[in-house]
Amino acid sequence: MEAQPQISLGEVRIFHVSDCYLPRLGGIEVQVADLVRTQREAGHAVEVATATRGEPLEGVHRIVARMPFDLPVHPRGVRGLTRRLALSRPDVVHVHMGAVSPFAWMGVRAAVRLGLPCVVTVHSMWDPVTRALYRLLKLLYGWQRWGLVATTVSSAAAAPIRGVAGAGVPVRVVSNGLDLSGWRLLPEGGRETRDEVHVVAVGRLAPRKHPVGLLRILEKARARVPAGIPLRATVVGDGPARSAMERYLDRRGMGGWVSLPGRYSRERIAKVLESADVFVAPAPRESFGIAALEARTAGLPVVARTQSGVADFVEHGTEGLLGRDSDALAEAVARLCADRELRERISRHNRDNPPAAGSWPAVLAGFDRAYAEAAGRA
Numbered sequence: 001m002e003a004q005p006q007i008s009l010g011e012v013r014i015f016h017v018s019d020c021y022l023p024r025l026g027g028i029e030v031q032v033a034d035l036v037r038t039q040r041e042a043g044h045a046v047e048v049a050t051a052t053r054g055e056p057l058e059g060v061h062r063i064v065a066r067m068p069f070d071l072p073v074h075p076r077g078v079r080g081l082t083r084r085l086a087l088s089r090p091d092v093v094h095v096h097m098g099a100v101s102p103f104a105w106m107g108v109r110a111a112v113r114l115g116l117p118c119v120v121t122v123h124s125m126w127d128p129v130t131r132a133l134y135r136l137l138k139l140l141y142g143w144q145r146w147g148l149v150a151t152t153v154s155s156a157a158a159a160p161i162r163g164v165a166g167a168g169v170p171v172r173v174v175s176n177g178l179d180l181s182g183w184r185l186l187p188e189g190g191r192e193t194r195d196e197v198h199v200v201a202v203g204r205l206a207p208r209k210h211p212v213g214l215l216r217i218l219e220k221a222r223a224r225v226p227a228g229i230p231l232r233a234t235v236v237g238d239g240p241a242r243s244a245m246e247r248y249l250d251r252r253g254m255g256g257w258v259s260l261p262g263r264y265s266r267e268r269i270a271k272v273l274e275s276a277d278v279f280v281a282p283a284p285r286e287s288f289g290i291a292a293l294e295a296r297t298a299g300l301p302v303v304a305r306t307q308s309g310v311a312d313f314v315e316h317g318t319e320g321l322l323g324r325d326s327d328a329l330a331e332a333v334a335r336l337c338a339d340r341e342l343r344e345r346i347s348r349h350n351r352d353n354p355p356a357a358g359s360w361p362a363v364l365a366g367f368d369r370a371y372a373e374a375a376g377r378a
Helices: 027-041 077-088 102-113 128-141 155-168 211-224 242-252 266-274 290-297 326-338 340-352 360-377
Strands: 013-018 045-050 060-062 092-097 118-122 149-152 171-173 197-202 231-236 258-262 278-281 302-305 320-323
Touching (some): 013 077, 013 102, 027 045, 077 102, 118 360, 128 155, 197 211, 197 266, 211 231, 211 326, 242 258, 266 290, 278 326, 290 302, 302 326
Parallel strands (some): 045 060, 092 118, 149 171, 231 258
């Protein structure tokens, strides 16, 4: 059998392409910046190309154009990226995509044009519209024959990509990288004993995260929990759905026990988790679930969707409870609120067994394997 190229040995020249990058602070931007930093610490030579405006940063090439609202796109991005890649001659091009990422797609085309190994990481869950778009691009460009290797952050996110790409593109699961050391919170003996149950959710208040649906879940759970058990909920985050959530709380008279404190720093989120008993991640299209992984690391039972990326690190009945729809999630929240023994058993397991998902050594090893596989296919 022919040996697979081992480009991961020694220093590797890695060239990342991402529509968005620092100083923007979204999920993809922060994850790519952390990956760049960690790969450099591991001894690799790393460069980045982005269509995001900002201050000069070492090894970051800003290929920008004047666009409305500073959109991170460039009408001649393929030409600019091809020129930059030809100068750098990296061992591998690592492209980062959300649902629709025009500049990143241009990075794929530039890498293929130059015959460079290319790994494409999809950071989002493809919905039916996105799947239709990539099927169309498949017909127009035949990208399934370009020798690409795809990665994504969870088994749930991988399934729709495999359905579109077919056998021509291997799709590997490499989770997001996280420094989880700061999320190991109080041991069981150091936690305050109280009758009140505190339910917490953390995330951007955007429609795709189902924030109003979360309030409905909390309302149904409250109706199922015995009246003698005090219950309060904190939803940390901000976004365009906040006003709709506030109206819902007013209409339903829930303002007395559900609070929307806004966006918090990581340190303040950690303090909230210290006082929490249950964490809820309601989004069905959650590709990974960083906030849920942080809560699981802190020792909290996690309630999430069976079909979301959270299911990669939360097994039903072990690290939390999973459900397929909002009624099942409401029942799971109510069950954890009412059953202290179950709640404490799951919390004890989560504190005693740190998650394997998200560790940077595992993430770097996963990408090393993807880079080597891409080198063999280029």
